[in-house]
Amino acid sequence: MSQIRVRFAPSPTGYLHVGGARTALFNWLFARRHGGVFILRIEDTDLQRSSTAMVEGILQGMEWLGLDYDEGPFFQSDYVEQHRAAAHRLLDTGWAYRDFTPKAERTDAEVKQQISEAARQPALLNPWRDTPRAESDARAAAGEPHVIRFKVPQEGKTSFVDSVFGLQERECREIEDLVLLRTDGHPLYNLCVVVDDIEMGITHVIRGQDHLMNTHKQILIYQALGKPVPMFAHLPLILAPSKEKLSKRKHGEIVSVTAYRDRGFIPEAFLNFLALLGWAPDSAEFRDREIFSRAELIEHFSLDRIHKSNAVFNFNEGDERNWTDQKALWMNGEYIKSMPLEELLPLVRVELEKACLWNDEFDGVRRAEILRTLGILRDRYRTLTDFATLGRPYIVDGLDFTYDEAAVAKNLRKDPALATLLPALADQFATLDEFTHESTEAALRAFAEQQGVKAGLLINGSRTALTGQSVGPGMFDVFVAIGQSRTVERLRHAATLI
């Protein structure tokens, strides 16, 4: 069999959203799995709704996810002449005709309205369908405005075997004579895809299920053009919590992949999550696992493990903690806590730089120190941005962080004695020659005993004094992470909060 060639063909009418990203991913996995070619083609024939900013967003999303393409990006708008030529070839071979019906101006809303109304009665055959060629040519030559429509056969049916949905059949008479070329000569989607897919030698079309019906029209065009029909695999849709198809326009930035990049997702984790939306590995060995490396995904990917029903993607913009699908957040957390620290650091660095917390020494003399700090923090973080927000007290010098009111009330103000105990503890710490987990623990416990208070009181008080928070890693690790001088400073300062 000849080499597999697939393409991802987004239209730049919005940023790359998670549905599109999954389509891209599945195409990419399929190509990589079979040593095929993955092509990126931007379908920008709808000039009014396309924009270069959106193209840029799509490119960025692809790059972030590591979905590298072997050819492209191609722009469909660069091939309009070929699209027109194909339409005229169909006209010449009798597979298309000119329709001189005046164009109806209507808004999107009106179109939608009319679809449901007009479709109630069976469609009539277009009166221009069988206009003699000579008359058609004469009218066209006279400059009479017209569209070119595909002449759908009135007999028989189209069929294809979809790799996901199985045998698909449709009566030709139920397919309308679709417009190939608009009045202004602009080629339309169904013609463009077919011409481009032929031109690019696409062997497998992997795309969203919303194109399942279009496929019949496209197959008719392939056949009229005398070209072989590729294989098709339609993917189930990704739905919003409201169960509608995900869309940038309706659901906003929260469904765009760049939002996941900006909010601290690790591309590998997001990819992993996406791969499991509508697909599951075959191998029994992998059945009860959720975390798969990119290489494992490639190795085990197959179209026949894609299932047919739509998947709900749970996001919740209003919820600060669970702003997106909880499983995605969990998965990102798994990557954060298990990846090599050396690989985590550059990712965290980006976040720290954004928050103006990065210090070049973190990549020099303080590298070991920062790695150790990341090591104790990452167990409970789920996004990279957590390092810059929740992790801020661990990174920043001085007292440039906020004290959580509830934490202060719970751990500091609870016992007024802490106003003197914590500075006294600071004095103890200041005398330590070595500032380690062991030495700080010994010092703190000895001090607690000497003062006749529970170690927990000092520990919890210290946590809030040093981090402003009520939760965090084991306290003796925190002392070491914050370091002797900052620890002493913050313990003394805590007295002013009580």
Add this chain to the structure above:
RNA sequence: GGCGCGUUGGUGUAACUGGUUAACACGCCGCCCUCUCAAGGCGGAGAGCACGGGUUCGAGUCCCGUACGCGCUACCA
């Protein structure tokens, strides 16, 4: 309206060509650990497989119907 597709716990999925009390992950709840938890360990609740009928010794798995959901139905893509 027509056509198409789908329907396993709240969510994502599993269950070999029909065969034990439907499995895993996320989430939820509880307990333990403990200096805290958004960490870790252990355990639990939650679907009888949309509903109804049929085929079969036996069906989530096959057939029919119904309901519901989604998609498409543009001189959008």
